[in-house]
Amino acid sequence: MVLMVLLPSLVFQVSANQIINKGFDVWFDxxxxxxxxxxxxxxxxxxxxxxxxxxxxxxxxxxxxxxxxxxxxxxxxxxxxxxxxxxxxxxxxxxxxxxxxxxxxxxxxxxxAQNQGLDDLKxxxxxxxxxxxxxxxxxxxxxxxxxxxxxxxxxxxxxxxxxxxxxxxxxxxxxxxxxxxxxxxxxxxxxxxxxDRHRQGIQDTFMNTLMIVMILIVCVAGFFAVLFARRLTTPVEELATALEQVKAGDFDALVEVNSGDELGSLAQSFNNMIERLKYNMQTLTETQSELTNALVNSRQRQYVLENLLANLHSGVILLDASGEIRLMNHTCKELLMLPEKGEQKVSIYDFSETHLKTMLSFFETLQTQNLENLQNELELTYGLQTVKILARGTLLGSEEDVFSGWLLVFDDVTQLADAQKHRAWAEVAQRLAHEIKNPLTPIKLSTERVKRRFRDQVDNVDVFDTCTDAVINQVERLQRLLADFSNLATLPQPNMETVSISSLLQELRELYSPYPNLTFEGMPEGEVFCDADQIRQVLINLIDNALATQAHVRVYVEVTDKDTRFYVQDGGSGIDESAKEHIFEPYFSTKSEGSGLGLAIAQRISEEHHGQLLLLSAAAPTRFCMWIPHMQASDVKGG
Amino acid sequence: MFKVLIFSFIFSMFPVAYAAGDMVVEETHIHIEKGVVYCDVQTFNQEAYILKVIGSGSPMTVFWQFEVLQARHYWLDKSVVSIRLGRQVIPDLVTQRWLMRDLSGGVVKYTNDAEEAMHFLTQMQHAAVVDVSVLSEAMNYTLETKLFTYEGENEDESWWGSITDWGESMGSVNLQLPLADNNEQK
CATH class of the missing domain: 3.30.450.20 (PAS domain)
Incomplete structure (x- = not known):
């Protein structure tokens, strides 16, 4: 602006000086x-x-x-x-x-002269x-x-x-x-x-006067130019300042509308825009607050749900309509024995492992038959473990709903099933003991009395002895059978203590020293927390069964980080495939003299020790394994 | 010395050009005659200018100012007496005559010689300045002479003229009264 004022003034001043010089030259020609x-x-x-x-x-x-x-x-x-x-x-x-x-x-x-007066004569x-x-x-x-x-x-x-x-x-x-x-x-x-004498002075006076007038004009013009420019720029500056404030988030920055011209219209439009912006921002803030609260609530619910699912002892899988897994808690992974590392399961159809086929079949039944609810008991066998699972499936929503899919809930009912089975057999045993045991003693005593009284009176003593001995032997067998049933029903709680594995095996070695075909391989150091008598009873049962095959029997122990495993292996002809499934059921025996309760009691003892008795190999060589987890006294008391 | 320092400082504030000015060539003489101090003064560097002015028909007025100052050490010199004598030349170009007028004595005279009219203005002979009775023999005095020149028949009586017109100094002469008979010419 200074240049805009000064430049024309300088040009005018120089031109005026030239004109003055020229004018003086002409004047004083x-x-x-x-x-x-x-x-x-x-x-x-x-x-x-x-x-x-x-x-x-x-x-x-x-x-x-x-x-x-x-x-x-x-x-x-x-x-x-x-x-x-x-x-x-x-x-x-x-x-x-x-x-x-x-x-x-x-x-x-x-x-x-004309008009001459007296004064002219003076x-x-x-x-x-x-x-x-x-x-x-x-x-x-x-x-x-x-x-x-x-x-x-x-x-x-x-x-x-x-x-x-x-x-x-x-x-x-x-x-x-x-x-x-x-x-x-x-x-x-x-x-x-x-x-002419004052020519230079006059010329200087003209020029100085012109210069002073020019300076005054420039000052006055500059003053009014500045005023006018400020009048123009002040509203723009106010708008810019207000815009900066709005940019910083202050929506109360309104500008004054001092005129009705274009700038006033602009200021009014700016104020209207700011008010609308402020209203929109308030609405947006309120909406954001509501959304934030909703999100917090949702996250809280999700957190509660995740904690609930994480702490739930039931496995839960949430599937959408296409079978993709939306949610699966950790318990489910443990129940289904999914590997911790490896491919992440995205869909139910990714359950391609052998032990999960029953579970996949359960879902397909639920899906193909379009059932709203389905409950089934599944048995999953993974390695040495067999788990009984109560699977429940529920259809969620419908096609019109926001979400449709299935909720699968799995519960480990292995212990419950075993407990029910044991309780059932215990009741049977008690009933048998009650109903059979009482008449057995009079039968046996009467048969012995008959044998003593009438042995001399019979014609065929051999036949008589055979018959009476048979009755007495069968009665005794029934009494032993009833004793086993009684043991099964009234198996005492294990008296847990820390037992040296080597001492336990040493006792068994001494006990079976007369059997040359029985070898104890290795004497591992370590201890096992168990009831020594009950564990010894299980091992004796397994060794007796093995020795019955007349083949070579191996007994060895494997100690891992998690458990202690006792293996009994014999070189017999093996176990039939049909008998394999029922071998741990009470009153099932392949021997004519067996009660069929030995393995059931052994299984019961293993479970009481939080372990398991497994038939690893039914075919020759037949191999049983009893594994007992490493536990402490506090673990037993606690749970 | 103290006074000199003070006034040196004060006058150093004025433009140096004014103090330097053009070289003033003048002659000033005083003499005492019958108890009166007379002064003869003449300026030379104004002659061309005055001749040019009156030769071109413009009236010219000059005033000769004589001031007797009593010297003081610690303050401004005291003015004992100050007189101002005026002369004027009015040209008449068509008749080529110059009217010479003594403004103090009222004497009017015509001349046909421009230089005579010029000298009438640039010279002041036998100007009575002060009576010696006013002066003291024990004091030191200085006679300062100034020349005020104006184009026209009147001096510049405007208020700014009285401020800006300091006149042209014709120099100063020490005035020491003789101890003996002061009627002798100095």
């Missing part, structure tokens, strides 16, 4: 000077001519033949008057006066030029400026015998028009010369 000089010379020439005429006239008077004889005569003398009139007429003077030596007027000759005193004329003794010319005009005056002294006797004074009136013109020329000449 040499031709004007010459013209004025010539005019002045003309005026001076006119006056000089008049004076020369006067001078010449006086000179002629002096040189005339009758002037030396002229003597002063008394006032009113005819001769003097005639002579003065003669001179007046001859030289064209307007007035001729004669003074005596004392400068007193003696005679006067004057031409009559006599002017002798001037310095007249006295000079007397002093010098010759004529002098003087110039007198009076109110009625200008006059050329000539003084001529009269001497008689070198003595001043009188003084002539002749005067000629100059033409008024010419003197006025001459004086005008003089005034103009003087004025011009004054200006």
């Amino acid at each position: 040499v031709r004007v000077d010459t013209l004025l000089d010539k005019a002045m010379s003309l005026a001076q020439g006119f006056y000089a001519d008049i004076e020369e005429d006067m001078e010449l006239s006086l000179k002629q008077v002096i040189e005339s033949h009758d002037f030396p004889e002229l003597k002063p005569t008394p006032l009113g003398s005819l001769v003097l008057n005639q002579y003065m009139e003669k001179l007046l007429n001859k030289y064209g003077w307007g007035k001729l006066e004669l003074f005596d030596a004392s400068e007193r007027l003696i005679a006067t000759a004057q031409k009559a 006599t002017q005193p002798v001037s310095d030029a007249g006295r000079l004329s007397i002093a010098l003794g010759r004529y002098t010319i003087d110039h007198d400026i009076r109110d009625d005009g200008e006059y050329v005056i000539g003084y001529l002294p009269l001497f008689a015998q070198r003595r001043l006797v009188g003084l002539f004074r002749a005067e000629v009136a100059l033409p008024a028009e010419i003197t006025a013109s001459a004086r005008s020329i003089e005034a103009d000449y003087r004025t011009y010369k004054e200006l």
